[in-house]
Amino acid sequence: MSLSIARLGDLWGDRTAVVDDEYASYAELAARAEETAGRLAALGVEAGDAVAVVSRNRVEVLTLLFAARRLGAAFAPVPHRLTPATVTAPVERIDPAVVVHESAQRDLVRGFDRTRSFEELRHVDPDPREATPPAPDDSLLYLHVGDEEGGRVVDLPARAVVANCAAATAGWGLGRRDCTATLLPLSDADGLLRFVLPLLTVGGCVVVQRAFDPEDVAVAVERHGVTCATGGPTEFRELADEGAAGTDWSSVDWLATRARVPADVREAFPLPLVRAYGRPEVGVNVLRGTAEDPDAASRPFPGVELRLAETEVEERAETGDATVGELEVRGPTTARGGLDGASSDGWVPTGDLFRREDGAYALVGRVGERFEHAGEHVHPRIVEAVLETAPGVVAAGVVESADETGGPAPKAVVVGDVAPGALREFAEERLASHEVPRAVEVVGALPRRPTGELDRAKLRRQFETDEE
Numbered sequence: 031m032s033l034s035i036a037r038l039g040d041l042w043g044d045r046t047a048v049v050d051d052e053y054a055s056y057a058e059l060a061a062r063a064e065e066t067a068g069r070l071a072a073l074g075v076e077a078g079d080a081v082a083v084v085s086r087n088r089v090e091v092l093t094l095l096f097a098a099r100r101l102g103a104a105f106a107p108v109p110h111r112l113t114p115a116t117v118t119a120p121v122e123r124i125d126p127a128v129v130v131h132e133s134a135q136r137d138l139v140r141g142f143d144r145t146r147s148f149e150e151l152r153h154v155d156p157d158p159r160e161a162t163p164p165a166p167d168d169s170l171l172y173l174h175v176g177d178e179e180g181g182r183v184v185d186l187p188a189r190a191v192v193a194n195c196a197a198a199t200a201g202w203g204l205g206r207r208d209c210t211a212t213l214l215p216l217s218d219a220d221g222l223l224r225f226v227l228p229l230l231t232v233g234g235c236v237v238v239q240r241a242f243d244p245e246d247v248a249v250a251v252e253r254h255g256v257t258c259a260t261g262g263p264t265e266f267r268e269l270a271d272e273g274a275a276g277t278d279w280s281s282v283d284w285l286a287t288r289a290r291v292p293a294d295v296r297e298a299f300p301l302p303l304v305r306a307y308g309r310p311e312v313g314v315n316v317l318r319g320t321a322e323d324p325d326a327a328s329r330p331f332p333g334v335e336l337r338l339a340e341t342e343v344e345e346r347a348e349t350g351d352a353t354v355g356e357l358e359v360r361g362p363t364t365a366r367g368g369l370d371g372a373s374s375d376g377w378v379p380t381g382d383l384f385r386r387e388d389g390a391y392a393l394v395g396r397v398g399e400r401f402e403h404a405g406e407h408v409h410p411r412i413v414e415a416v417l418e419t420a421p422g423v424v425a426a427g428v429v430e431s432a433d434e435t436g437g438p439a440p441k442a443v444v445v446g447d448v449a450p451g452a453l454r455e456f457a458e459e460r461l462a463s464h465e466v467p468r469a470v471e472v473v474g475a476l477p478r479r480p481t482g483e484l485d486r487a488k489l490r491r492q493f494e495t496d497e498e
Contacts, residue, residue: 083106084108186310210225248269
């Protein structure tokens with residue numbers, strides 16, 4: 031497996047690599063990357079530098095990635111959805127030799143030195159250089175993660191990027207006849223590493239959606255024979271609302287999602303929305319559900335080692351004994367460091383709690399989400415998943431509140447047509463006693479992130495109470 035666009039151009043030649051406003055073959059993409067590398071070199075970019083890009087999805091973004099690699103530089107896609115206030119911190123951490131941007135993002139990069147629009151970059155006379163690809167442990171990809179206080183930047187060396195692509199192609203069974211459409215931004219780890227970059231290493235095709243539009247996605251699926259795509263709850267909700275049932279999905283083998291999707295959305299598609307788990311620090315292809323159990327990230331991808339740290343054992347009526355702990359990952363897909371830095375033996379913590387049972391893994395929630403009630407751990411996502419199966423419940427969130435003694439207790443915040451008493455009775459029949467919400471509040475909507483996932487920080491600020 032190779033990320034050398036020159037080699038890929040030689041291998042796949044006239045095969046279509048990228049569809050944007052026009053079709054670009056592998057040979058054409060290789061030629062553009064070589065020319066762009068020369069333009070970057072003329073701007074002073076050298077091995078060890080970083081090249082940042084602020085843009086919507088475009089073929090130029092992928093061209094820059096391969097151009098940066100040709101020079102031995104790191105490629106840093108910065109989310110264009112950031113604001114002038116939140117974009118400063120990640121760009122300062124990256125310290126790029128140049129910030130390339132599309133014209134529409136000019137105001138977002140106005141405060142930075144060494145910027146070039148795509149149009150301006152095309153007018154730079156190339157300085158031809160011999161290719162100096164990065165060594166396996168050299169930085170190749172800087173990914174911005176999160177938006178709290180500017181978020182953080184994850185450093186993926188070349189060996190981790192290649193290993194992520196290898197895990198994806200093996201785990202999803204990707205080949206040169208496969209095609210994906212970009213439902214997520216290429217600055218998003220899932221958007222770039224789930225299918226897009228892996229497909230380009232095996233001769234597949236990428237259909238670029240500059241901005242997500244459900245009608246455009248439906249057209250791309252039918253016109254280009256898309257076989258795989260990844261998205262979040264928001265994207266699949268919009269596709270469902272726009273009439274997913276009217277789209278011909280017969281070419282599609284995989285629809286992957288990184289977060290739990292409501293049942294009514296899943297039912298709108300003629301094939302399962304398979305849950306996939308991974309984080310930039312450990313690789314985005316770590317666990318994958320199956321068509322039989324699509325909502326659980328259950329089995330590891332090839333080449334990934336897993337363990338649960340600080341485990342606890344839960345006695346559950348439905349599942350028997352299950353081990354719960356923070357998931358740690360070891361293997362070639364991991365970044366230079368994890369959320370808290372890799373330990374000396376190479377295990378990288380994810381910050382996520384998982385339940386392991388019979389060799390399968392199910393996400394329980396973030397480490398910081400759990401709290402104690404009646405001497406037992408309460409995992410909000412477990413309670414939410416049960417509550418969302420109750421008649422009339424559209425969505426549920428669980429926060430830490432107070433019981434009659436003043437101690438911590440679960441409180442449910444739900445959207446839907448349901449009586450609090452009836453929901454408590456429903457929960458008592460299906461949850462352990464310490465998990466049953468002591469209070470239920472019915473609201474019009476829950477706070478959500480741009481990805482469609484529940485915004486737990488806002489949920490806690492709005493609904494956590496110290497007393498009932």
